[in-house]
Every structure is written in C-alpha cells, then in structure tokens.
Amino acid sequence: xxxxxxxxxxxxxxxxxxxxxxxxxxxxxxxxxxxxxxxxxxxxxxxxxxxxxxxxxxxxxxxxxxxxxxxxxxxxxxxxxxxxxxxxxxxxxxxxxxxxxxxxxxxxxxxxxxxxxxxxxxxxxxxxxxxxxxxxxxxxxxxxxxxxxxxxxxxxxxxxxxxxxxxxx
Amino acid sequence: xxxxxxxxxxxxxxxxxxxxxxxxxxxxxxxxxxxxxxxxxxxxxxxxxxxxxxxxxxxxxxxxxxxxxxxxxxxxxxxxxxxxxxxxxxxxxxxxxxxxxxxxxxxxxxxxxxxxxxxxxxxxxxxxxxxxxxxxxxxxxxxxxxxxxxxxxxxxxxxxxxxxxxxxxxxxxxxxxxxxxx
Numbered sequence: 001x002x003x004x005x006x007x008x009x010x011x012x013x014x015x016x017x018x019x020x021x022x023x024x025x026x027x028x029x030x031x032x033x034x035x036x037x038x039x040x041x042x043x044x045x046x047x048x049x050x051x052x053x054x055x056x057x058x059x060x061x062x063x064x065x066x067x068x069x070x071x072x073x074x075x076x077x078x079x080x081x082x083x084x085x086x087x088x089x090x091x092x093x094x095x096x097x098x099x100x101x102x103x104x105x106x107x108x109x110x111x112x113x114x115x116x117x118x119x120x121x122x123x124x125x126x127x128x129x130x131x132x133x134x135x136x137x138x139x140x141x142x143x144x145x146x147x148x149x150x151x152x153x154x155x156x157x158x159x160x161x162x163x164x165x166x167x168x169x
Numbered sequence: 170x171x172x173x174x175x176x177x178x179x180x181x182x183x184x185x186x187x188x189x190x191x192x193x194x195x196x197x198x199x200x201x202x203x204x205x206x207x208x209x210x211x212x213x214x215x216x217x218x219x220x221x222x223x224x225x226x227x228x229x230x231x232x233x234x235x236x237x238x239x240x241x242x243x244x245x246x247x248x249x250x251x252x253x254x255x256x257x258x259x260x261x262x263x264x265x266x267x268x269x270x271x272x273x274x275x276x277x278x279x280x281x282x283x284x285x286x287x288x289x290x291x292x293x294x295x296x297x298x299x300x301x302x303x304x305x306x307x308x309x310x311x312x313x314x315x316x317x318x319x320x321x322x323x324x325x326x327x328x329x330x331x332x333x334x335x336x337x338x339x340x341x342x343x344x345x346x347x348x349x350x351x
Binding site for chain 1: 323324325332337338339340341342346348349350351
C-alpha cells in the first residue's frame with residue numbers, strides 16, 4: 001500500500017486488489033473445528049472469552065466444511081479416521097489452510113502404534129504445526145497469526161516466517 | 170451362596186470339563202473345557218443368578234521358547250517372528266460374571282488352540298457377549314461358533330491381521346492400512 005502524496009489532502013490511498021483481498025481474507029478466517037480428541041478442549045478455550053479468537057476475526061466456527069477455509073485438526077488421527085479428515089479437507093472450498101494441532105496430529109505423538117497415523121501430513125498438506133500435548137490456546141493463536149502473515153504475503157513463504165511456519169512452540 | 174457350593178455343583182454336572190478352580194485374593198476363577206462353556210454359563214446364570222456378563226476378553230499366552238522377551242520383540246519388529254513358538258492352548262477367553270442379586274463375582278477361563286482358534290459363542294446365554302466376542306475376534310482372530318454377526322468391530326473390515334496377537338509388530342504391517350492420496 002502506498003499513500004499518493006499528490007492526493008494527500010483528499011485522503012486517497014492506492015493499493016493492489018490482491019493486497020486488499022488478502023487483507024480481508026486473513027481477517028475473516030472461518031475455522032472448521034475437527035476436534036477429535038483432547039486438543040479440542042484447548043481449541044474451545046481458544047474460541048472462548050479468555051483467549052477470544054474473535055480479536056483475529058476467526059470466531060465463526062462452522063461445523064460445515066463447505067463454509068470454512070481453515071481446517072484445525074485437533075487430535076489423534078487413526079487410519080480409520082484419515083479417510084474422514086481427507087474427505088472434509090476435500091469438501092472445503094479453495095483457498096484453504098490447515099493447522100495440525102498438537103503432537104498426535106503432527107507426528108502420532110505418544111501413540112506410537114499400528115492404529116494411529118504418524119503425522120497427518122502424509123495425506124493432507126499442513127501449513128502450521130502446533131507443538132504441545134495439548135498445546136495451550138496461545139500457541140493456537142500464534143499458529144493463526146502465522147497463517148494470517150502467510151495469507152498477507154500471498155501464500156508465499158516469508159523468510160522471516162520460515163521458522164514460525166514449520167513449528168509453533 | 171458359597172463358592173464351594175458352586176464348585177461342587179459344577180463338578181457334579183460337568184466332571185472332567187471343569188479343569189481347575191483357583192482362588193487368588195478372594196477372586197475365584199474356574200477353568201472350563203472349551204466345549205462345555207455354554208452349558209456352564211447357562212447353569213451359572215439360571216441356578217446361581219450370575220445374570221450379568223461384565224466383561225469378556227481374549228488373551229494371547231504365546232510363549233517364545235528359548236528366547237528372551239526382548240529378543241522376541243526385536244525379531245517381530247524386523248518382520249521375522251520367531252519360529253519356536255508353542256501353539257497348543259495359545260489363546261485364552263476370559264469371562265467375568267457378576268451376580269447383581271447376590272453381589273458376587275466369578276471368572277471363567279477357556280483355553281483355545283492356536284492353530285485352530287475356535288470357541289463356542291455364549292451369545293445364546295448372554296446377549297452382552299455379542300460385541301465383546303467381536304472384539305476378541307478382531308484383536309486375536311478367535312472364531313466364536315454360533316455368533317450371530319461375527320464381523321470386525323475396530324479395524325477396517327478388509328483388514329487381514331489381528332493386532333493384539335503377540336507376534337504382531339507394534340507399528341503394524343507396512344502397507345496393510347491404506348491412507349488417502351495426498
């Protein structure tokens with residue numbers, strides 16, 4: 001965005017459509033809460049008054065993938081559940097983002113077992129991984145902010161974000 | 170209604186089919202021959218008011234001869250289960266009975282052969298056995314004869330293995346559970 005000096009007195013602003021579009025997109029993320037185990041409790045706290053995700057414009061939890069653009073996978077994904085997670089992801093309209101919340105979704109966590117998928121990135125693309133068992137709601141807020149920065153940058157990887165993009169601690 | 174009385178009654182009716190009666194920490198467990206388990210359950214339910222089957226589960230008593238548990242574990246993880254295993258009486262089916270009327274509990278055990286794991290179903294006596302027997306079938310591969318609907322209960326229907334068997338690798342058989350494509 002740049003201020004056009006010649007028109008300063010009239011209060012004009014020039015920008016690109018993309019920048020405006022991304023700005024509105026990042027401040028109105030509608031999460032699809034996929035609370036499949038205890039991480040879901042922290043996800044509820046993240047939406048509740050103490051942490052209050054509506055400060056970031058992402059308070060409209062839709063229980064319908066067709067109205068959402070942010071998938072929060074909060075919990076242990078078993079092989080049986082993997083098909084469901086993938087189906088929900090496929091039903092979400094583009095553009096869409098994915099947060100892998102907690103160690104179970106990110107790497108299988110303490111469930112090193114035949115029935116649990118050792119990381120959901122084996123079948124859905126993940127934008128941000130959140131560490132913790134379960135992570136505090138602040139960590140999830142941080143993950144949301146990372147996604148906002150990513151959207152503002154047009155979906156590109158921002159060098160200053162490189163570290164954040166991989167893992168929120 | 171004492172445990173002695175139950176034992177006496179069972180022995181007089183089933184004789185050889187009652188293999189042993191043990192008491193540990195005040196808990197009685199009776200080992201019964203596989204063929205007579207339905208009749209034993211029926212008698213206990215009708216005469217001794219054991220009207221509630223609180224649990225039914227399987228157990229794998231596989232013993233790796235000449236191998237330490239650690240070595241057996243490593244061999245399984247590397248995909249070659251040890252050969253020297255005894256298959257006779259490999260599985261156990263354990264029935265936990267409760268009498269709500271007399272506030273008593275009783276445990277029944279049945280040994281099941283490892284090569285041909287078949288055991289009669291007690292669903293005709295206790296309807297609650299239905300899902301528990303499906304679980305034991307899913308996890309150990311024990312087939313319950315006379316079960317009305319013996320399907321897998323946890324694992325996908327097309328799955329080929331039985332995960333709680335001792336010779337099943339902890340992380341499963343690679344490629345046996347397909348994931349959606351990325």
